Amino acid sequence: GESVGLHLPTLSVQEGDNSIINCAYSNSASDYFIWYKQESGKGPQFIIDIRSNMDKRQGQRVTVLLNKTVKHLSLQIAATQPGDSAVYFCAEKGTGGGNKLTFGTGTQLKVEL
Amino acid sequence: EAGVAQSPRYKIIEKRQSVAFWCNPISGHATLYWYQQILGQGPKLLIQFQNNGVVDDSQLPKDRFSAERLKGVDSTLKIQPAKLEDSAVYLCASSSLAGETQYFGPGTRLLVL
Numbered sequence: 001g002e003s004v005g006l007h008l009p010t011l012s013v014q015e016g017d018n019s020i021i022n023c024a025y026s027n028s029a030s031d032y033f034i035w036y037k038q039e040s041g042k043g044p045q046f047i048i049d050i051r052s053n054m055d056k057r058q059g060q061r062v063t064v065l066l067n068k069t070v071k072h073l074s075l076q077i078a079a080t081q082p083g084d085s086a087v088y089f090c091a092e093k094g095t096g097g098g099n100k101l102t103f104g105t106g107t108q109l110k111v112e113l
Numbered sequence: 114e115a116g117v118a119q120s121p122r123y124k125i126i127e128k129r130q131s132v133a134f135w136c137n138p139i140s141g142h143a144t145l146y147w148y149q150q151i152l153g154q155g156p157k158l159l160i161q162f163q164n165n166g167v168v169d170d171s172q173l174p175k176d177r178f179s180a181e182r183l184k185g186v187d188s189t190l191k192i193q194p195a196k197l198e199d200s201a202v203y204l205c206a207s208s209s210l211a212g213e214t215q216y217f218g219p220g221t222r223l224l225v226l
């Protein structure tokens with residue numbers, strides 16, 4: 001079946017460094033991808049999204065890269081801050097109706113001072 | 114703009130008891146989703162409503178789970194009877210009719226003993 005997975009369950013970075021969180025997806029028909037941040041005890045918070053007709057999209061301190069050839073998605077966080085510590089999920093939406101998102105298992109980002 | 118509201122935030126019940134969760138989506142959002150998030154995993158869609166109609170309930174365990182959105186605004190998810198494996202966070206999300214981005218509430222943490 002379709003699945004979205006993450007390569008690294010835990011990522012530790014120093015404050016001020018850049019973070020890269022990776023995600024592999026298996027449904028080549030997916031046309032929309034989202035990154036969510038989930039802090040402890042809270043619901044997922046939208047960070048950035050990208051459509052399949054794009055390779056790169058930038059937000060404030062975050063960049064999402066999409067490589068459809070190898071079905072790979074990454075989230076880059078510039079100048080990582082302690083407030084960035086959270087679990088990050090990528091999610092994909094297939095081309096079928098209903099707007100259904102399929103989530104991966106998440107990567108825990110830990111920012112060390 | 115107010116976000117997605119959920120209540121209660123926490124619930125502890127014994128197995129075979131029943132429980133209900135409530136969600137009020139972002140004002141004007143036609144689409145409402147219920148997700149189950151087991152510890153350490155990404156959210157899994159249980160049911161999706163568009164206005165007061167069900168779009169997708171393929172992953173809802175219908176022998177014990179039910180959901181309704183009678184007036185097309187707020188929604189209730191019920192579990193009856195609960196099992197130990199139902200212990201999870203139940204997340205509600207909403208999106209506009211034309212939008213793909215889903216916005217999540219804080220979730221209800223359920224513990225079944």
